[in-house]
Amino acid sequence: MTTVVISAYRTVKFLEGGGHFWVYMQYVEGLRQAGCQVYWLEFVPREGPWQEMSRIESWLGRLKRYGFEDKVILYTEAPGGQGTGYEYLVSSRSEAQEVFKRADLLLNFHYAIDGEMLAGFRRTALVDIDPGLLQTWMSTRQVPVLPHDLYLTTGETVGTPAAPFPDLGVEWVHIRPPVCLQRWPYIFDARSKEFTTVTNWWGGWETEMLDGREVLYDNTKRLSYLAFAELPRLTSQPLELAVHMSAEDAGDRQRMQSHGWRLRHASEVSRTPEMYRSYIQRSRGEISCVKPSCVKLRNGWISDRSLCYLASGKPVVMQDTGPNPYLPFGKGIFRFSTPYEAAEALATVNADYETHCLAAREIAETYFDARQTAERILNIALA
Template identity: 40%
Template structure:
């Protein structure tokens, strides 16, 4: 008998970014490859023209990945959403499992499903938000976190009174098949937000938690390496772009290179690898966070050089996935990859298939939640 899983997405209002959609696509595709029937659940405030247009666009995007008929829409209040043309919350009755990748799913939707699992994809931040009353998830049967440093006696992250089970973030390695590097001069890239009013305040700590703040100690890095470095940023809101260019960074518009899931995938595959700093909160909380974007690079056979976010039992330190703690170490990691690129590329793909493959990871999640 086929297992039916409802995956709570959070994408209908954020469709300019193909990378954001891939967060959920990787989970949905992994569920499909595990033999599940997938319902892609979006919860909206109510009916208006913008919401209806976004839902139609989302359905078109999902159709390209065999998920167009999976889209289900519900409202936070439980009121019917007339005129959407999409299945509504009644189809959730008796669903085997809700995988909740959001933190505001209403209780009436959670209770429709036989079992439910909250999946924390913002490890450390989720727990701090919860402890500080910024989010209030309803009770679930299981709680999973993608942060290896969440939970345990020495964790800097509050447990919020629940048992967190670590699960790695996932990538659909079949959708993200490895591809040869077409240009030996291709840059190391990343796609990210930059500025904003993100501020981390918890446990007496308070600091700017933007990617701009995370990159600040590394702005002079291009002068310390022969590797070309490129940032894909929302240039319409970046006010220090001239300073970045003067420091040797290449810049691309993230709204252009990641405007659709396909464009996002093409940009990553055109890169030599990823170089990225983390948000300051992940370094502060030591949560062993790994970006879902980083996994897409790995699966494509692109080595990654990313900032250290805490001790890990499974992340390698020197092949395919290299972590740094200072500008000097970052420059050394980049040179190491350039010197032996083929070995690092092969190891990147191997790591994706052995550790982060969506089908493997989600098979274990299903076994734990449904047995």
């Protein structure tokens, strides 16, 4: 049996992010369907509340519900740091090293993984789920990505002439992001009302190169959604954002609501993986703006969240992220660049709702089946 270790990123720190957990579970489920034994590996910083026993126990309980009984390795820096190794918080050092030694593949989502940890595996594959940004971070040395045996990307333009960012001399292998069709069944309900999404409001600033200079730009979802604040006034379709906002965002909240957006706090609907799934399954479809970097970098990306909507039979109306040669936009999935285009797409969906729901599920089955993605990764990585 092929053994694969998944090096996930920040699921302990972002424990309240049920959707974030699903990013990695989709790969896990695909690998399991392909016949693999899968271990979950994760790093947590020594500083901060991340090592509180109550948090770790909640995290372990979540993993146990998804089939990780004794296949979890959680580690941090050893006391003192400075190259003195690791301290294992779940599993012992000897148990972890035995797993690393016999693993056929490390599937790594932790871009800045330590070299000593990486060297413990005989075969390694980096998975780029931030296309365009990761290449920019690497070129500006913001993220120290160490050499891997294989580089996988979910961005359709990465490593092609269409990309306005460097390939760094790396051969990027394109994979399609996965969704587990069994965990995300088709659910049709003509009475569902809101087009929704789950999102952050704030993020951070990013760097782009202009005339040989590094220039910062705002890369928050806040900027994206404020640019489409007027959309509810252009459509009769109810629109709802489940969004992480704080008390300091009262002005933004009032502005969005004054235009007709319905707002809920994301923790009300996505605090656990099960709540996140239920919220998507109750939705009529997804309305989704993307980070400015996706538009600026034209990365041809589709979010893991949108795949969950599609698999559930919920049509997706998403902001255009650039060239995508395989997605059949116009039936089950639509893209927009202006509020008027988004309103037109919503009207098209509602004019023949069930047809677009069936098309959404078919898109998930045809292009994003987790088992197909896992088998492609295994075939390439272990050939």
